[in-house]
Every structure is written in structure tokens, then in C-alpha cells.
Amino acid sequence: MVVSSPNNRNRFVIFVLATAVVALALFFFSRFEPGLREYLNPRMGSHAAAEDNLVNIPKLILWALLAFLGVRAVNTTIFDFVFRIRRGYEAPALVRNIFSMVAFTILFLLIFNRIYSQVNLGALFTTSAIFGVVIGLALQDTLGNFFAGISLHADRPFQVGDVIVVGQQKYTGVVESINWRAIKIRTFQNHIVLVSNSIAAKEAIEVGPRDNLNARLVFFSTVYTDSPAKTIHVVREAVRDADNVSEKITPIVRIRNLGESSLEWEIKYWLQDYAKYNDTDALVRQRTWYALRRNGLTFAFPTRTLHLERKVAARPTTAEDEIADRLSAVDVFAPLSTDELRQLAMATVGHVFAPGETLIRAGDDGSSMFVVHNGRVQVQVTDSGKARPVAVLSEGNFFGEMALFTGEPRTASVVALEETEVLEIGHAAMKHLFETNPSLAESISWTIAERRAGLAASAEQAAPDSIAESAGLLASIKRFFSLH
Numbered sequence: 001m002v003v004s005s006p007n008n009r010n011r012f013v014i015f016v017l018a019t020a021v022v023a024l025a026l027f028f029f030s031r032f033e034p035g036l037r038e039y040l041n042p043r044m045g046s047h048a049a050a051e052d053n054l055v056n057i058p059k060l061i062l063w064a065l066l067a068f069l070g071v072r073a074v075n076t077t078i079f080d081f082v083f084r085i086r087r088g089y090e091a092p093a094l095v096r097n098i099f100s101m102v103a104f105t106i107l108f109l110l111i112f113n114r115i116y117s118q119v120n121l122g123a124l125f126t127t128s129a130i131f132g133v134v135i136g137l138a139l140q141d142t143l144g145n146f147f148a149g150i151s152l153h154a155d156r157p158f159q160v161g162d163v164i165v166v167g168q169q170k171y172t173g174v175v176e177s178i179n180w181r182a183i184k185i186r187t188f189q190n191h192i193v194l195v196s197n198s199i200a201a202k203e204a205i206e207v208g209p210r211d212n213l214n215a216r217l218v219f220f221s222t223v224y225t226d227s228p229a230k231t232i233h234v235v236r237e238a239v240r241d242a243d244n245v246s247e248k249i250t251p252i253v254r255i256r257n258l259g260e261s262s263l264e265w266e267i268k269y270w271l272q273d274y275a276k277y278n279d280t281d282a283l284v285r286q287r288t289w290y291a292l293r294r295n296g297l298t299f300a301f302p303t304r305t306l307h308l309e310r311k312v313a314a315r316p317t318t319a320e321d322e323i324a325d326r327l328s329a330v331d332v333f334a335p336l337s338t339d340e341l342r343q344l345a346m347a348t349v350g351h352v353f354a355p356g357e358t359l360i361r362a363g364d365d366g367s368s369m370f371v372v373h374n375g376r377v378q379v380q381v382t383d384s385g386k387a388r389p390v391a392v393l394s395e396g397n398f399f400g401e402m403a404l405f406t407g408e409p410r411t412a413s414v415v416a417l418e419e420t421e422v423l424e425i426g427h428a429a430m431k432h433l434f435e436t437n438p439s440l441a442e443s444i445s446w447t448i449a450e451r452r453a454g455l456a457a458s459a460e461q462a463a464p465d466s467i468a469e470s471a472g473l474l475a476s477i478k479r480f481f482s483l484h
């Protein structure tokens with residue numbers, strides 16, 4: 001018996017007390033039985049059978065109670081201890097109930113036979129055949145459920161924790177328990193549905209086992225002018241690092257149909273936790289939306305909508321003035337003239353990222369920097385396999401300048417904390433600015449030196465000397481951009 005929790009402890013104490021009371025009652029009963037019989041004998045006279053019953057029935061009841069308590073003790077020992085330790089999960093309620101019923105019936109018959117040794121049980125069973133038929137008919141449904149439950153257990157088509165789809169109404173949910181009457185599932189609306197075993201035994205059941213890599217399909221369509229190879233690459237990369245998408249199998253993006261007005265696609269991906277497939281489907285669709293948009297790919301809709309989508313795609317995400325405004329608020333661009341800011345604004349490309357998406361991955365090559373237009377991003381370094389935040393950057397901050405200006409790999413990863421729009425500035429646009437604004441390279445080299453110091457501090461390394469560092473950086477930026 002598991003005696004750890006207070007609840008279990010109470011049950012244990014009650015059990016021991018009940019057993020002690022019944023055992024004591026039996027003890028006294030057997031001591032006083034001869035006396036009782038002596039007392040009854042002269043009074044009952046010719047009713048010897050009645051006298052027998054007066055003594056035997058309480059005895060039978062007390063022994064039956066003791067047998068019941070004994071069966072419970074064995075049941076708990078086997079199923080709570082042995083099952084949990086040897087098999088690692090709780091025994092199904094149905095198995096426990098059947099065990100108790102069979103053990104108790106056998107014990108009861110043995111006790112009965114001992115006390116009423118003159119009664120022929122075989123004959124009793126034969127004569128009660130009609131009674132059995134009556135009971136059988138009355139309990140038809142219950143017995144049907146019971147036997148269907150037994151066959152479900154023998155088959156083990158699913159277990160507690162698996163997701164199943166069952167019944168004509170296609171109830172979908174996580175299996176909470178399977179007992180002698182019904183399967184209890186918790187639907188994704190947090191309702192409980194009880195499907196009786198006999199119905200479940202007749203219907204097809206779809207099972208998503210808990211410890212299995214279950215797949216899902218998500219559909220979308222693109223216009224015929226979009227490149228299939230590019231779509232496959234872009235969508236696959238966007239989906240594979242979404243939460244709950246298994247890393248064990250790379251998602252598959254494939255053309256499902258050449259539709260009348262669009263390329264029809266399906267994404268097949270595998271889940272870590274199948275019970276969360278609704279959320280993960282939604283996240284996969286969201287990632288697809290952002291990825292298509294960032295890469296100039298277009299969702300296809302019926303002709304009328306297609307036309308509207310084209311208009312949206314042709315228009316820049318943000319007006320140029322607004323971009324120039326944003327750039328003018330970036331500290332290192334402060335020395336630029338209005339004209340230069342406008343030119344820079346024209347050279348930038350806008351991208352939108354979903355919350356949780358990675359904008360820059362540490363170690364990748366990079367030839368552009370980014371200004372945060374809306375939203376927030378987190379700069380992270382990986383420390384023994386775990387992401388550690390270094391800084392949070394918001395509107396008007398920039399990142400990605402280190403790789404762009406030094407030619408080295410990305411020093412950190414940058415992840416969107418919310419929906420984030422960034423402005424990408426490439427190598428060519430910066431080179432042009434450096435030529436007309438020599439002070440720009442210097443102020444950027446300061447920022448880089450400071451950030452390197454930040455990285456060193458977060459890695460608990462000695463910080464480099466900022467002045468010497470920025471002078472060295474300036475020289476290497478000039479070299480890298482072939483400036484004089």
C-alpha cells in the first residue's frame with residue numbers, strides 16, 4: 001500500500017482498523033459459538049435448521065468481510081506497487097476491478113462451502129440457470145460493455161494519454177481513463193466525453209499514441225508565378241524550428257495539386273506532443289504567412305482576392321518618409337543629411353517576423369545589418385546548449401552590424417520577442433555612406449567595441465580595451481570596405 005500522501009495514510013489506517021475489528025469479531029464469535037448453540041438449542045427445539053442459520057449467517061458475513069478486505073490488500077499491493085515499479089504506469093481500473101471480482105467470488109464460494117458443506121453448489125448453479133438468464137437479459141448492456149472493455153484491454157489499441165478520435169460524432173480528445181463501462185476522453189474544449197466500451201468496440205478508432213511521432217498536414221496555396229523550389233525551401237525552414245515541431249524528422253513541403261488558379265501545397269510535419277496539434281497547426285500557418293511575405297511569395301486566392309493581394313505586394317510595406325524618419329532616429333545615422341537618409345531609406349528592404357522567429361543565427365555568414373522598425377528582439381548567445389539573453393533591442397536600435405562591418409560570422413542569435421518589422425541595410429548602401437561620411441565608420445566601430453565588451457562580460461571573459469579595440473575595428477572596417 002502506498003502510504004506517502006496524507007490521504008493514503010488515512011485510508012491505510014481505516015483499512016487496518018476495519019481489519020482488526022472484523023478479526024476481533026470473528027475471534028469472539030468462534031469463542032462464543034458453542035455457548036450460543038447451547039443457549040439456542042433448547043429454545044429452538046425442532047427448528048435445528050433455523051438455529052444453524054442464526055449462527056452461520058453472521059459467521060459467513062464476517063468471513064466474507066475479511067475476504068473482501070484481504071482482496072483489497074492484495075489488489076493494492078499488486079497494482080499500486082508491483083505495476084508501478086515494474087511497468088512504470090498505473091494498472092487500468094478495469095483490470096483491477098476484474099481481479100477483485102474474481103478473487104472475491106472464489107474466496108466467497110470457498111467460505112460458503114466450508115460453512116454450508118451440506119449444500120451442493122453445483123446443483124445450486126444448475127437450478128439457478130433460469131435466474132441467470134433473467135439477470136443476463138437485464139444486464140445485457142452492462143455485460144456488453146464489460147466484455148467489450150475486457151477485449152479493449154487485451155488488445156491495448158490505446159492507453160491513457162493517447163489522443164483518439166472515436167464515435168460517429170468523431171469525438172476527439174485525450175484518453176483519461178478506461179474502466180469496465182466506458183472510455184473517458186477530455187476533448188480539446190476541455191469537456192469530458194464518455195464513450196461506452198460496446199460502442200467503441202464497434203466503431204473505427206483513430207489513435208495518436210503519446211510516445212509516437214504523429215504527423216499532421218497543413219495546406220496552403222501560392223500563385224503559379226512563384227518558384228516551387230524557393231517556396232519549398234522558405235516554408236520548410238520557417239516551419240522546422242517552430243515550437244512542438246519535432247526535430248527528428250524534417251518537415252516535408254510538397255505540391256498536392258496543380259489547382260485551377262493556384263499551386264496547392266501541403267506541409268507534413270511531425271509533432272513532439274500530439275495533444276497540442278491545434279496550436280501547432282496554427283503556429284505552422286502563421287510561420288508560413290510570415291515566411292512567404294518576407295520572401296516575396298504570394299498566397300493564392302480566387303481571382304478577385306488575387307488581384308487585391310498583388311496590390312498589397314507591389315506597395316512598399318512602409319512609406320519611404322516613415323523609413324527615413326526611423327533611420328534618422330538611429331544614433332549612428334545622426335550625422336547623415338536628409339538627402340542621404342532618403343537614399344538610405346530607398347536602399348532598405350522591410351521584413352516582418354513572427355514572435356519567436358529567429359532573425360539571425362549565431363555562426364552564420366552575414367552581409368547586412370538591421371534596424372528595428374517596430375517591435376522588440378532579443379540578442380542571445382548559446383551557453384552549453386542553452387540560449388542566454390545578452391540584450392533586448394527595440395525600435396530605433398540596430399543589430400547585425402558586427403558581421404557586416406568585419407566580415408566575421410554572426411556573434412549571436414537574434415530572436416523576435418513580438419511581431420517585429422526590421423529594415424535591412426546591405427553592404428553596398430553602407431559603402432556608399434562611408435565614402436561621404438568618414439565619421440560614420442568611427443561611431444559604428446565604437447558601438448561594435450561596446451557590444452563586444454558586453455558579450456565578453458556575459459561570457460565572464462576579460463573585457464577587451466575598448467579604445468584599442470575600436471581603433472583596430474576602424475582599421476579593419478576601412479580595409480573591408482576598401483576605404484582610405
Ligand code: CMP
Pocket residue numbers: 360366379390391398399400401402403404409410411412413414450451452453454455
Ligand atoms: P552580428 O555579429 O552580425 O550578429 C549578431 C548581432 O547581435 C551582432 O552583430 C550585434 O548586432 C548584436 N549583439 C551582439 N552582442 C551584443 C550586445 N552585447 N548588445 C547588443 N547587441 C549585441
